[in-house]
Amino acid sequence: MLRNFVTGKFSVVSDVDTKATANTDDDQQVLGLDQVSGKNVALHCHPQNLIKWVAELDGIAGSVLLVPFDACEAFSKRVEEKLELDVVLTDGMTYTGHWTKKVSVFKADSRSQDAISSPAKRKTQWLLTTSGTTGTPKVVAHTLESLTRTTAKGVTGSQLTWGLLYDPARFAGFQVVLQAMMANAKLVVPSPDLDFETKIDFLVTNGCDALSATPSLWRKILMAKAARQLHLKQVTLGGEIADQRILNSLAKQYPSAAVTHIFASTEAGVGFSVKDKKAGFPLSWLDSGARDVEMRISDQGTLCLKNTHLNQNYLGGGGLIASADGWIDTGDLVEVDGDRVLFKGRLNGAINIGGNKVIPEDVEARILEVPGVFQVAVRAKASSIAGALVEALIVPAPELENTSGLVKSVKQHCKQVLPSFKVPAFVRLVDELPVGASGKIKR
Amino acid sequence: MTDVREVIIESIHRIAEENDLELSLSLNDDSVLLESGLDSLGFAILVADLEGSLGFDPFVMMDEPVYPNTLGEFVAIYKKFSPKEAQA
Numbered sequence: 001m002l003r004n005f006v007t008g009k010f011s012v013v014s015d016v017d018t019k020a021t022a023n024t025d026d027d028q029q030v031l032g033l034d035q036v037s038g039k040n041v042a043l044h045c046h047p048q049n050l051i052k053w054v055a056e057l058d059g060i061a062g063s064v065l066l067v068p069f070d071a072c073e074a075f076s077k078r079v080e081e082k083l084e085l086d087v088v089l090t091d092g093m094t095y096t097g098h099w100t101k102k103v104s105v106f107k108a109d110s111r112s113q114d115a116i117s118s119p120a121k122r123k124t125q126w127l128l129t130t131s132g133t134t135g136t137p138k139v140v141a142h143t144l145e146s147l148t149r150t151t152a153k154g155v156t157g158s159q160l161t162w163g164l165l166y167d168p169a170r171f172a173g174f175q176v177v178l179q180a181m182m183a184n185a186k187l188v189v190p191s192p193d194l195d196f197e198t199k200i201d202f203l204v205t206n207g208c209d210a211l212s213a214t215p216s217l218w219r220k221i222l223m224a225k226a227a228r229q230l231h232l233k234q235v236t237l238g239g240e241i242a243d244q245r246i247l248n249s250l251a252k253q254y255p256s257a258a259v260t261h262i263f264a265s266t267e268a269g270v271g272f273s274v275k276d277k278k279a280g281f282p283l284s285w286l287d288s289g290a291r292d293v294e295m296r297i298s299d300q301g302t303l304c305l306k307n308t309h310l311n312q313n314y315l316g317g318g319g320l321i322a323s324a325d326g327w328i329d330t331g332d333l334v335e336v337d338g339d340r341v342l343f344k345g346r347l348n349g350a351i352n353i354g355g356n357k358v359i360p361e362d363v364e365a366r367i368l369e370v371p372g373v374f375q376v377a378v379r380a381k382a383s384s385i386a387g388a389l390v391e392a393l394i395v396p397a398p399e400l401e402n403t404s405g406l407v408k409s410v411k412q413h414c415k416q417v418l419p420s421f422k423v424p425a426f427v428r429l430v431d432e433l434p435v436g437a438s439g440k441i442k443r
Numbered sequence: 444m445t446d447v448r449e450v451i452i453e454s455i456h457r458i459a460e461e462n463d464l465e466l467s468l469s470l471n472d473d474s475v476l477l478e479s480g481l482d483s484l485g486f487a488i489l490v491a492d493l494e495g496s497l498g499f500d501p502f503v504m505m506d507e508p509v510y511p512n513t514l515g516e517f518v519a520i521y522k523k524f525s526p527k528e529a530q531a
Contacts, residue, residue, distance in 0.1 A: 197478065219510055222509070248507040383491055385486060389487055
């Protein structure tokens, strides 16, 4: 049970005094651990409390939905439609007015007799949502086992101090939290609403020496003045293709750090890490495999993985289906280049913008809603800063006499109906869409 | 001869306007890019836009890219990698 780790050397440092709950109504119900036993709860609070309460609720609550800090009204509505929540737990430090379900202040008391003496009676389901807080959030159910399958447990070498720049309510952030808990490490958690330089300053002040971020976030970290004062022992990258340049920049900036990039298929619950500071992974792994994982390349050029030591039927709550022999097609295109296998993007053409997934067809459908648009093709434009940016090529309707306002209309409409990272950064009017030899739109 | 600094400043203003971003009042060499009003996406768009107008992207040209903290550092990087400089 997670609570066992919290009583160890694991500690959380934040910039706010989260014991003082702000903005709670006097007549707002206060609930303790006993009252949420077996219940389906949602946690909507400051990250520091979320982390502490996660440890308390494990083994007690039936299910816990982790609510992203920036969740909007549409999110709450959709999630309440999809799930049967019993109660929303808060600390009064974030706005919870959107929920129709009862919002109660949670009072975790780790000294309660019940909490210590009774063994975990249930396997709490952990519900996390995929990126994009507007639109329909996809909820993925996990258990502690599925989430920590590849997490190192116990103290390995000297204790690290992990910085948390991710939202702990999301998969990547939650992984960092669980990793820190299981390694009895210290977790430094700057409040999400601080400005970026201040967050990095906070990490420096609190001796952060381990940090996990997407390659794009790392580029942003390297722009912060305080980043130059971080003495990192562990640099971890994930969520996007780690190109050789960012690996080089990080190795140069943090010469005594171990640099690890992680490939993880979160839906499949399988992944591996690369520690040689080179992009991709060694070609030899296609024969030998990596730790606990076998690999091969499909006929379509996608990477297929198979867990070697675990029950291959376990799906991790996501949508990927293992074939009868346990192989999972990750859908990620790879290419052999000398003695390396390099990642090339998604087979389905999905675009990765700084770790956020954009499906071109979804954006095209929205753009077609704008009057004056005849045809549209959305594709990735390579970006040395964000990995990729969204580009939209538009063929104006033939009857449209004046096309001068069309680009602006398209951008404005997209801003209203899509999260910011899906809004095309570049919109160009063209006479016809680029079409490849097969007649399909060339992305 | 293109003044790299002028092109950059013009680009920043245009991108801020096109993407409804509010820039901080004055942009000078000491302006911290992360606090200028240009968010992460805006900065990525700026670099892509400058590749279009200047013809190069220094963050692709460097093997170990350094990422600028201030506008001054940003301009210096572009001046350094500007093809015209290479000819001088």
